[in-house]
Amino acid sequence: MNENSNIIHQEPxxxxxxxxxxxxxxxxxxxxxxxxxxxxMHRDLVEDKRWISEDEYREGLALAQLAPGPLAAQLGIYLGxxxxxxxxxxxxxxxxxxxxxxxxxxxxxAYKLYGGLPWMQSVFYGVGAAVIGIISLSCYKLTxxxxxxxxxxxxxxxxxxxxxxLTMAVVTAITQREEVWLFILLGFIYMAIKAPPKWxxxxxxxxxxxxxxxxxxxxxxxxxxxxxxxxxxxxGAFVFGSGLAIIPFLQAGVVCxxxxxxxxxxxxxxxxxxxxxxxxxxxxGFIGFLVSGFAGAAVAALGVFLPCFVFTVLPAPYFxxxxxxxxxxxxxxxxxxxxxxxxxxxxxxxxxxxxVDLASALIAIVTILALIYIKKLQEPYVILAAAILGFCIKxxx
Numbered sequence: 001m002n003e004n005s006n007i008i009h010q011e012p013x014x015x016x017x018x019x020x021x022x023x024x025x026x027x028x029x030x031x032x033x034x035x036x037x038x039x040x041m042h043r044d045l046v047e048d049k050r051w052i053s054e055d056e057y058r059e060g061l062a063l064a065q066l067a068p069g070p071l072a073a074q075l076g077i078y079l080g081x082x083x084x085x086x087x088x089x090x091x092x093x094x095x096x097x098x099x100x101x102x103x104x105x106x107x108x109x110a111y112k113l114y115g116g117l118p119w120m121q122s123v124f125y126g127v128g129a130a131v132i133g134i135i136s137l138s139c140y141k142l143t144x145x146x147x148x149x150x151x152x153x154x155x156x157x158x159x160x161x162x163x164x165x166l167t168m169a170v171v172t173a174i175t176q177r178e179e180v181w182l183f184i185l186l187g188f189i190y191m192a193i194k195a196p197p198k199w200x201x202x203x204x205x206x207x208x209x210x211x212x213x214x215x216x217x218x219x220x221x222x223x224x225x226x227x228x229x230x231x232x233x234x235x236g237a238f239v240f241g242s243g244l245a246i247i248p249f250l251q252a253g254v255v256c257x258x259x260x261x262x263x264x265x266x267x268x269x270x271x272x273x274x275x276x277x278x279x280x281x282x283x284x285g286f287i288g289f290l291v292s293g294f295a296g297a298a299v300a301a302l303g304v305f306l307p308c309f310v311f312t313v314l315p316a317p318y319f320x321x322x323x324x325x326x327x328x329x330x331x332x333x334x335x336x337x338x339x340x341x342x343x344x345x346x347x348x349x350x351x352x353x354x355x356v357d358l359a360s361a362l363i364a365i366v367t368i369l370a371l372i373y374i375k376k377l378q379e380p381y382v383i384l385a386a387a388i389l390g391f392c393i394k395x396x397x
Contacts, residue, residue, distance in 0.1 A: 012083035014051045016091065019084070022049075023076055023092045027278040028099035031131065031383045034280060035343045037072035039138030040379075042145065045079060055329075056082050058146065062335045063319050065183055065342075069236050069308025070281040073097060077312045089313050097305060100278025101285050105297050107272050108289030119391065121268075126363055126390020127275050128354030130382055132347065133367025139344050146340045160190060164334060165341035172345025183338045190334025195326040224260075224292045225299050231258065232284055232303030250287070260291045275387065277380070359393055 022044065030037050038061065045052040052060075060082070064074035073096060080092030147161045148154035155162055164186045171182065231253055254260050261269065269290070273283035281304055288300025355361050367382055 012051065014049070014083075016084045016088055019051065019080060019088065020091045020095045023080070024095040024099060026076075027096040029378075029380045030277045031127075031134065031379050034070065034072040035135040035347060036131070036138045036379070037279065038075055038343075039135070039142055041072075041075060041079065042142060052079055052082060054145070058332055058336050059319060061146075061339060062187075062332045063312065063315065065335065065339045067308070067311040067315070069311060070279050070304070073279045073281070073305060074308050074312045077309055078316060081313060081316045086313060089309070089316070093305070093309055097279065097282065097301070100276050100282040101297070101301055103276045103278075104272055104282050104286040105289055105294060107276070108286050108297065111268065111272075111286075111290065122391045122394030123275055123387045124390070125356075125360065125394050126386035126388070127383055128350075129360040129363035129390070130367045130386030132351045132354050133364040134371065134379055134382065135347050135350070136364070137368050137371055139340070139347055143340055143344070146336050160193065161333065161337035164190070164337040165344075168338040168341030169344040169348070172342040173348040183335050183342070186338045187331040187335035190337075191327050191331040194330040194333075225295055227258070228288055228291060228296050229299045229303050232288070232300045233307060235284070236304035236307040250284070254287055261287065265290060275383075363389065 026037065026040060026044075030040055041052075042057055046054055046057050057079070060075050060078035063078055064071050067074060073093065076096045077089045077093040080088035080090075082088070084091075143165065144150070147165055148158045168182065168186070235250065235253070251266055255262065255266050266287075269283045269286045272286045273280045276282065282301070284300040284304050285297040288296035288298070290296075292299070351364075355364060363386055367386065370377055370382060371379075
């Protein structure tokens with residue numbers, strides 16, 4: 001391990017190869033979008049394996065929300081950094097993104113080869129409803145862990161965090177955006193009340209190859225590659241919040257400004273991201289493939305994920321060092337409550353688009369009940385069942 005790793009933590013209880021395997025598996029089978037993915041990380045790495053402490057997870061979640069880029073990918077990169085430095089961050093990030101990138105490229109090849117994927121909307125009908133059930137349950141568990149149990153005494157003792165949570169849930173649901181300035185403001189408010197730093201207590205101080213031709217695999221326009229790279233780098237560097245927050249930005253640029261895709265193609269791109277595991281923002285790989293083949297997919301994915309890697313790794317050692325300070329811990333607690341509230345608000349926004357009738361509502365409810373009462377039921381099986389059910393409902397009913 002390098003010097004930074006020794007500063008961060010001594011003798012982790014797991015090997016880097018084990019963490020990389022975990023994130024590869026999460027990238028290959030982790031359905032449900034950013035809210036579900038960060039919930040899986042907490043359940044698996046904090047609660048079950050105990051490789052990551054609760055404080056380390058909260059610090060990573062706070063930093064991931066404050067920095068621009070896709071939330072789940074940033075949190076994964078940070079958790080890789082915690083005990084294994086830059087190598088850990090790099091390998092976990094690649095392992096997390098690679099499986100879903102390969103899947104969207106393959107789907108992009110099929111899309112070009114067969115002239116669209118009309119079955120995707122019927123599959124997404126069931127998958128989208130099941131995803132709402134999965135992420136709703138994940139949000140509930142994350143709320144209990146990050147704020148408090150839903151008991152009168154616990155709520156009284158952490159009433160301010162519950163106010164932050166509810167405020168951000170309502171704001172996000174209404175505006176359909178995650179306002180990063182509000183996260184910072186609420187974090188400072190909680191810090192000032194619970195553990196004000198010295199500079200707030202003093203009045204006299206200031207702030208210091210050959211195949212695949214028919215699928216368009218090798219087709220690309222050099223000029224388009226540069227435009228793709230610039231556009232998706234901007235998206236990765238300046239869009240805050242979860243991977244879902246990038247969708248409106250992409251729609252405006254890809255459809256309205258650049259004219260790379262029409263509205264239906266863009267909707268199909270989003271559907272591809274939702275029916276494949278891993279980070280939702282991997283839809284950029286599908287979009288890039290449709291525009292300029294595999295080269296376009298690679299450039300688009302690199303453009304989005306490279307800024308997210310940089311903005312996570314660069315501040316990580318400093319963020320980790322100062323996070324033990326009581327004032328900073330209070331700041332992180334305030335931001336965490338706001339982040340979880342915003343995630344709940346995001347679930348509401350997604351639900352209004354995915355729960356469109358009684359059948360989809362029933363799929364979501366049954367998903368939640370199945371995950372609660374059927375022990376060791378894994379989410380991929382739920383997603384597969386929902387996809388088949390959705391396809392049957394839309395095709396035969």
